[in-house]
Amino acid sequence: MSMAPFPQTPVLYPGTRNVRTSGQTLLVDDTPYLALGFFDIPYDDLPQAAATGANTINAIGPSASANCFNTYRETYLDRAYELGLNFAPNSSWTARLASPDVFSNVIPTFAPHKANIMWFLADEPDQINVPYWYVAPADLIAGYQAIKPLTTLPVMADFQRAAWSTPADLQPYLGSSDVWMAEPFGADFSSTTHAIDTFNTLRSQPIWIAQDDIDASLIVPKAYWTIIKGATGILYFNWGAFKGQPAKLAAASQAFHELGQLRSAIFASDV
Numbered sequence: 510m511s512m513a514p515f516p517q518t519p520v521l522y523p524g525t526r527n528v529r530t531s532g533q534t535l536l537v538d539d540t541p542y543l544a545l546g547f548f549d550i551p552y553d554d555l556p557q558a559a560a561t562g563a564n565t566i567n568a569i570g571p572s573a574s575a576n577c578f579n580t581y582r583e584t585y586l587d588r589a590y591e592l593g594l595n596f597a598p599n600s601s602w603t604a605r606l607a608s609p610d611v612f613s614n615v616i617p618t619f620a621p622h623k624a625n626i627m628w629f630l631a632d633e634p635d636q637i638n639v640p641y642w643y644v645a646p647a648d649l650i651a652g653y654q655a656i657k658p659l660t661t662l663p664v665m666a667d668f669q670r671a672a673w674s675t676p677a678d679l680q681p682y683l684g685s686s687d688v689w690m691a692e693p694f695g696a697d698f699s700s701t702t703h704a705i706d707t708f709n710t711l712r713s714q715p716i717w718i719a720q721d722d723i724d725a726s727l728i729v730p731k732a733y734w735t736i737i738k739g740a741t742g743i744l745y746f747n748w749g750a751f752k753g754q755p756a757k758l759a760a761a762s763q764a765f766h767e768l769g770q771l772r773s774a775i776f777a778s779d780v
Contacts, residue, residue, distance in 0.1 A: 521587040522623040526595075528662050530687050534776065535663065535715040535741065537595070537626055541776040544717055544742030545765045546594070547751065552585050558748060559592040561758065562765030567719075567744050568599035569632050590624040597627035597665065600652075604631040605641075607648045609655035616659045627688065628662050633669040635682065646681035653685045663687035667719060671704040676711050683711060692719035692746070696727055698734050705738045717742030722750040728760035729767075736768060736775060743768075 528537050535542045546565030550558045558566075566589060582588075589596055598619045603611060619625065630652060634644035644652075653664050664687050670678050671691035689708040693700035701718060708716050718740045720731065732743055743764070745751055751758045768775070 518582070518584050520584060520620065520622065522590045523621055524623045525621045525661060526623055526626055528626045530663055530715055533713055533715055533739065533741065535688060541772070542626070542741070543768065543772045543775060544744065545768060546743075547745045547761075548719070548747040550594075550748045552588065554748060554752065555585075555588055555592055555594060557752070559594055561762035562769050564593060564769075565595050565597070565626075565742070565744060567597045567629060569601065569629070569747070586622045586624040590622070594624070595626040596622075596624045597629040598625060599629045599632070600656075601629070601632045604634065604644055604649060604652045607645070609648075609651040612652065612655040612659060616656065625662060628656055628660060628664045630656065630664050630666045630686065632667050633692075634666055634685075635668050635670045635679065637670075646685070649682060649685040665690055665717070667692060671707045672700040673703060674707075676707050679707065679711060687714060688742075689714060689716045690719060690742075691716075692721075694719075694721040694723075694746075696723050696731075698731055701731070701735050701740075702738055705735075705740060709739065715742070716740045717744060719744050719746050721746050722754060722757050725754070725756040725760045728757060729764045732761075732764035732768065741775070 526537060527539060544565040546563040547558060548567045548569050550566050586596060600615060603615050631644055631649060633642060634649050636642045649666065656664055666686045667690040668679055669692060672693035691704035693704045704718065705716055716739060718735050720743055735743055745761055751761055
């Protein structure tokens with residue numbers, strides 16, 4: 510007996526955004542892009558997240574852009590796009606299969622959509638002390654090379670050791686990411702400096718920094734410190750942690766609104 514396909518909600522904003530890197534700048538629709546946002550924002554929380562001044566969602570848990578069984582309201586990506594939120598689909602588990610040929614089937618699942626601006630290849634692939642989470646450099650590079658013919662969007666991976674280790678530890682991963690990401694969590698701002706300096710030693714390309722829910726009084730200063738040191742993206746891990754702590758959510762919102770107003774200065778030529 511044949512089975513009818515599950516019904517799907519129509520995609521309202523199909524298409525592929527013009528996204529590319531130029532030196533240390535990510536250009537979205539030919540405009541320098543300052544990424545400000547959170548990891549993992551549920552559908553019903555999208556309006557509240559957009560109100561903080563966020564413009565970016567990084568997926569890392571269950572894929573937020575999956576459309577199966579969604580038959581009664583517009584898709585996640587359509588809703589995000591209408592709210593001015595851009596999306597980075599996550600493929601961490603795919604990258605850990607060490608079978609780059611599967612990307613030819615995985616990437617089309619995230620059908621071309623104007624909300625998508627980045628492909629998130631892997632979370633902490635360099636976590637060498639956790640075998641099931643670790644991705645060998647050759648496998649990550651092979652995954653990157655398998656993705657590139659399938660999409661014009663940049664590819665990004667989050668390197669956990671960048672915040673504390675040496676450039677030599679990440680050297681084997683060169684060629685696996687168009688945009689650097691690290692996660693210098695905690696109240697010690699020096700780990701942010703270390704991560705950014707490490708990346709700049711390896712290769713000049715855009716840098717996004719993942720941050721956590723440190724004390725509310727430190728969130729805004731650390732956000733400014735991150736941008737002053739040369740990052741052009743701040744993504745907080747994760748939405749759920751901030752949503753449940755009003756003072757911290759307010760601090761993140763303050764950082765987003767203030768830095769958003771300074772975008773022209775952030776991308777101005779250094780004189």
